[in-house]
Amino acid sequence: MKDVTGILLVGVGGQGTILASKILSDGLLEKGFDVKMSEIHGMSQRGGSVSTQIRFGKKVYSPIIGKGEADIIVAFEKMEALRWFEYLRPGGRMVINDFEIPSVPILMGALKYPEGVLAELSAKAETSVCRASEIAAELGNAKAMNVVLLGALVSALGMEGMDWKSIISRNVKKGFEDMNVKAFGEGVKRA
């Protein structure tokens, strides 16, 4: 393994990228890694593009992932995969939720939602497409999409063997533990 691994979770304000990063970082900490996680709040909460960055390894300095440095990018929304693509390390891996959220210029009809995103990115980098939003809806809670994607990410990292059940349970709201553990399991399975 490289000295430091970089994971970028990108999406739209309100999609739950922060909770997914929190659970993952908690697991990485438990595994004995040095971990740094960076997020930006504020203006971007209001429907803007958001990113959470996690770097882990033996010793981590910068909390920020540079262009061409992310080993894995998890895109919670398709167009955000496109926006952050240049942050992927050549040879790195994309995990994309097949789900569209049009931005304001698209809602207004001024711009069109880009077409053929999955085909283009799949041709340029190793890409797993996860229907996380559908899977979460099937489980009866559309919001658990973030934890489905976390499952897909953990599978891409090859870290399925850890005790994710207890790591997830201590990081989610009381009463939602089982549902989230199930969503995670589906993400691992259907990544």
Next chain:
Amino acid sequence: MNEKRLLTGNEAVALGAWEAGLLFASAYPGTPSTEILENLANYKEDLYCEWAPNEKVAFEAAIGASLAGVRSLVAMKHVGVNVAADPLFTFSYTGVNGGFVLISADDPGMHSSQNEQDNRNYAAAARIPMLEPSDSAEAKEFVKLAFTISEKFDCPVMLRLTTRVCHSKSIVTLGARVPVPVIPYKRNIAKYVATPANAKLMRERMEEREKSLAVYSNGVSVNVAEYSGRKVGVVCAGVAYQYARDAFGNDASYLKLGMTYPMPIELVRTFASNVDTLYVVEELDPYMERMIKAAGIDCVGKERVPATGELDADILRKSVFGLVPNTLRADTAAAPRPPSLCAGCPHTGIFYVLSKKKNVMVTGDIGCYTLASAPPLSAIDSCFCMGGGISAGHGAAAAFSRAGSPQKVVAVIGDSTFFHSGVTSLMDAVYNKGSSVSVILDNRTTGMTGHQENPGTGFTLMGEETAEVDIPALCKALGVKGQNIYIVDPLILAEVDAALEDALAKDEPTVIIARRPCVLKKFSAADKSEFDLSPRSLVIDGSMCVKCGVCVKTGCPAIRSAETVSIDKAVCTGCGICGQVCMFGAIGPYAEGGDGA
């Protein structure tokens, strides 16, 4: 107690302050500093903390607590220090009783701010020691050190954070709280009454203090040389240290400074003599570089390292070594995704009506509503600082009137911002017989920073019920006539328009209070009894819609315009603004089992 946790810098500051025996904290919310006080409130069994109406008040309250003999802390975003600068400069003269720490959270890159001023300059200007942590573990330890320095040298100490330190998580080891005895209060007029005669003596003492602090800074453990290869040496502080480590690598040597004012010049001189080329890597201003160069030490600084925006390892590799990363490129472009007012935001009603007015200048303020300056509303003309909208509006109205211009002026300001520093602005407009219209966007909370209580919400930071400011009564007390105060529901456009038309026709100060809770707020019992907040959604009847696009011009993110115009049921809150602007009656309530369009 050796448990390790991943904490943000803000959480670590709160933890460090609690461990250091803090008893009093005050702040006004501001990104990226807000969570410091929110986390301190978790320790309310052990300490007292509060939201103040503004940073100057917060600073002064913390001064009082320090004088009373307890360790006290005040936190704010970088621009907040401008507001608190008046007490800061003189408190540096008098010195403290209980330890006093000022936390300035700067925002290089302007993630959520109107400027990116470098507040390290304040330490040098006010002659106070300054500490710059580079991660969460240091944030915790440096708060404790700051209290020690404050008490040892009898001065306020500044802890300067930046957005990446505030909002990045790294590993922190939890510790125990060590209670600090309260220092008994004694009247000491010569020390705390800054009359000219006393202040002249304080000023001399300050010079002596700075000399002792400089000796301390050269020996303090947080200023440390990490030697490796001797070809390249890097002086750095704060999060820039982390970026430098990644960019310059393990072969370079580092002088990592945790205390940068007074600058430990002798340490820098020794370090410089041990390396061939000395770099200074810092975000924003050449603050360390100036002091190092002034001491006659040769270094490479801002001629290579950018002076604007945030740094990162990438930027340093490119600017210092000319290295460009190998990246993948997509041929398709992503459409921009700017932030926008939320679906159901009560501000939308006000700004939709304002966007239709001709010859009206709208002077804005700091808050979510600044987003109304973006298309399609484009309904704000200016935005500078907290509380500035009403005063700038008053000045503009006076100037237009003297210049014989038909231009009218409407100032817009949020409730929390009005309490912060809009009250004195309105006093100015009334006292000086102005003619501007001031709209107070009373959304019953501090919206932008994530719903903090304020003097108008009826609750304190520690969750206690308290008195509420009565905004109409306050405006009346300032001298606004009763018939010139309008209270409207911002979601009823006809009501907003009637009040605006009436107010714009008057030649004296008028206030429109647009009262409705933020759509994202956790509603209080009072909110629920005052307003109809039941969730609902609207639908567009495709057979009646002529696709004129008027509803799209409200900027509501629930409305989607493609081949047909539709409303996203999951996003819509049923606020009804689109239905009021539709001239064809095509928008109505969504009924379960209806056509659903």
